[in-house]
Amino acid sequence: MLPYLIRRTRGLMTAAALASILSGLFSVLLIAQINAALNSDAASRANAAWGFAGIAVALMVCRMVSTALFERLGQRALAELRSFVAQCVAETPFAQFERVGSARIQSALTEHSNNVAVLFVSLPVILTNTVIVVGCLGYLAMLSWQVFLFALGVIGLGAVGYHLVHLRAIHYLQDASSEQDRLFGHFRALTDGAKELRLHQRKSRVFMDQILGESVEGVRRLRTYGMSLFVISTSWGQFLMYAFIGLVLFVLAGDGPNQTQVMTGFALVFVFMVTPLEGLLINIPRINMARVAASRIDDITREMPQGQERQASPRVSDLQRLELRDVTHQYYHEQSDDFFELGPINLSFTPGEVVFLVGGNGSGKTTLAKVVVGLYPPEGGEVLLNGERVEADGWDAYRQLFSVVFSDFHLFERLLEAPREDLDEEGNRLVAKLHLQHKVRVENGAFTTQALSQGQRKRLALVVAYLEDRPFLVFDEWAADQDPLFKEVFYCEVLPELKRMGKAVLVITHDDSYFHLADRLVRLESGKLLTAESEIAEEPLAEPSPAT
Numbered sequence: 353m354l355p356y357l358i359r360r361t362r363g364l365m366t367a368a369a370l371a372s373i374l375s376g377l378f379s380v381l382l383i384a385q386i387n388a389a390l391n392s393d394a395a396s397r398a399n400a401a402w403g404f405a406g407i408a409v410a411l412m413v414c415r416m417v418s419t420a421l422f423e424r425l426g427q428r429a430l431a432e433l434r435s436f437v438a439q440c441v442a443e444t445p446f447a448q449f450e451r452v453g454s455a456r457i458q459s460a461l462t463e464h465s466n467n468v469a470v471l472f473v474s475l476p477v478i479l480t481n482t483v484i485v486v487g488c489l490g491y492l493a494m495l496s497w498q499v500f501l502f503a504l505g506v507i508g509l510g511a512v513g514y515h516l517v518h519l520r521a522i523h524y525l526q527d528a529s530s531e532q533d534r535l536f537g538h539f540r541a542l543t544d545g546a547k548e549l550r551l552h553q554r555k556s557r558v559f560m561d562q563i564l565g566e567s568v569e570g571v572r573r574l575r576t577y578g579m580s581l582f583v584i585s586t587s588w589g590q591f592l593m594y595a596f597i598g599l600v601l602f603v604l605a606g607d608g609p610n611q612t613q614v615m616t617g618f619a620l621v622f623v624f625m626v627t628p629l630e631g632l633l634i635n636i637p638r639i640n641m642a643r644v645a646a647s648r649i650d651d652i653t654r655e656m657p658q659g660q661e662r663q664a665s666p667r668v669s670d671l672q673r674l675e676l677r678d679v680t681h682q683y684y685h686e687q688s689d690d691f692f693e694l695g696p697i698n699l700s701f702t703p704g705e706v707v708f709l710v711g712g713n714g715s716g717k718t719t720l721a722k723v724v725v726g727l728y729p730p731e732g733g734e735v736l737l738n739g740e741r742v743e744a745d746g747w748d749a750y751r752q753l754f755s756v757v758f759s760d761f762h763l764f765e766r767l768l769e770a771p772r773e774d775l776d777e778e779g780n781r782l783v784a785k786l787h788l789q790h791k792v793r794v795e796n797g798a799f800t801t802q803a804l805s806q807g808q809r810k811r812l813a814l815v816v817a818y819l820e821d822r823p824f825l826v827f828d829e830w831a832a833d834q835d836p837l838f839k840e841v842f843y844c845e846v847l848p849e850l851k852r853m854g855k856a857v858l859v860i861t862h863d864d865s866y867f868h869l870a871d872r873l874v875r876l877e878s879g880k881l882l883t884a885e886s887e888i889a890e891e892p893l894a895e896p897s898p899a900t
């Protein structure tokens with residue numbers, strides 16, 4: 353991922369790196385000028401003034417250019433990474449997406465991408481500061497090689513101490529941020545579980561004292577340790593600097609001819625070098641963090657192969673018959689090391705038919721629905737659409753036949769269907785039909801609010817399914833969150849209307865008082881179909897009767 357990003361931004365990167373190196377060089381030149389000016393007479397100082405001003409301006413320009421370019425690079429890298437990961441997520445097969453898991457995808461899109469982008473912000477600091485430190489050391493060597501060697505020793509000692517203490521400090525701060533993640537979870541429990549905590553004194557006490565309280569204390573303790581170590585390492589660095597200056601001034605200084613210039617040079621350069629050194633020590637670990645983050649993104653995106661979902665096969669617009677033949681699907685459960693097996697399933701659907709899919713919890717109804725709509729292409733068996741087998745490159749086109757309201761549906765802010773002129777009008781007609789006209793409207797292709805109850809939001813999802821106008825509709829326990837009035841509307845008005853419109857409809861339901869309204873009832877138990885094609889309702893939906 354990192355080499356790819358660097359390749360994509362090669363031109364900008366080279367320009368930014370050059371500007372950083374130049375700004376480091378100008379910084380060293382400036383300090384040499386200052387030292388020379390301190391030790392020269394008034395006449396030569398006046399001559400050097402223009403040179404000094406020129407270098408200062410060049411330094412400012414180079415710094416601005418390098419920081420701006422690297423900032424641009426960072427933002428570009430972040431945008432590229434996010435688009436790339438998002439593209440992989442959108443185009444990977446659904447089963448693969450489920451295996452990777454949304455938590456890992458979220459952290460790739462946020463934390464890991466940010467860590468990679470931070471590298472580009474750190475690079476100018478690293479490049480400029482490296483040039484400054486190397487340049488300053490070179491200047492020290494020119495002034496006196498003995499004191500230069502001594503300075504190297506002090507810098508080495510300082511760097512090792514600083515680094516070791518920093519590692520420990522970072523370790524504490526990382527533990528603190530993991531604890532903080534848990535703490536945020538406890539804060540959520542504090543608000544989401546407000547009712548339960550008030551109803552149970554002991555639960556509330558244990559939660560407040562042992563869970564929330566210990567977590568708050570843990571974050572406080574770890575942060576305090578970490579920050580104290582940071583203070584110690586910074587103070588150690590400062591102490592070494594003053595010790596060095598003291599030793600140079602009072603112990604090492606001889607009484608040679610330009611001793612004053614050497615001594616002020618050393619003190620000046622050393623004080624000047626401390627900040628870039630600290631900058632290097634802080635920023636170099638970020639390269640490692642960026643490499644780790646980039647390799648995590650690589651792992652995640654490698655698990656989500658791109659370009660598998662969007663296939664060029666032509667869109668199928670009509671549905672005459674859909675048939676599942678010996679279709680199977682399997683889930684592996686890591687914790688219990690066993691499999692859930694769906695199938696072999698033999699089932700067919702035709703337009704204008706309403707099929708109810710029933711069965712106990714965990715019997716595989718939702719899994720079967722996902723197989724029917726092509727989210728899980730069958731692992732065994734085949735799916736025949738209008739008599740023709742759906743091949744590997746045909747699933748994307750196949751899926752376009754379906755509108756589904758899953759029990760864990762998502763309602764997008766905007767209605768994302770193909771633009772149609774009457775979208776608002778038709779949307780508002782359907783909103784009124786589902787008695788939501790006083791709460792929400794469709795304006796400019798979007799719902800005016802989503803701040804509704806779960807049952808009301810599900811009614812909006814039904815509106816979306818209507819607007820999509822696909823030939824096959826699937827409802828996964830749609831009626832479960834509805835009050836009796838809307839259950840009645842759904843089973844006795846919506847389903848018959850869809851049937852009259854010639855839609856094929858698959859309804860996953862537990863509402864046994866409406867089972868008689870199905871054209872066909874299909875029962876699943878432990879992944880196996882108990883009643884296939886056999887149970888025809890006595891009163892089919894063509895002539896709906898009120899629920900009992």
Ligand SMILES: Nc1ncnc2c1ncn2[C@@H]1O[C@H](COP(=O)(O)OP(=O)(O)OP(=O)(O)O)[C@@H](O)[C@H]1O
Pocket residue numbers: 450683684685692711712713714715716717718719720
């Ligand atoms: N993404 C998944 N990964 C692994 N196992 C899964 C996954 N989804 C469902 N399962 C397992 O497959 C089995 C069937 O689940 P499914 O959700 O299809 O049943 P269901 O009949 O729809 O249940 P419910 O009525 O409770 O919604 C269960 O054992 C479940 O744990």
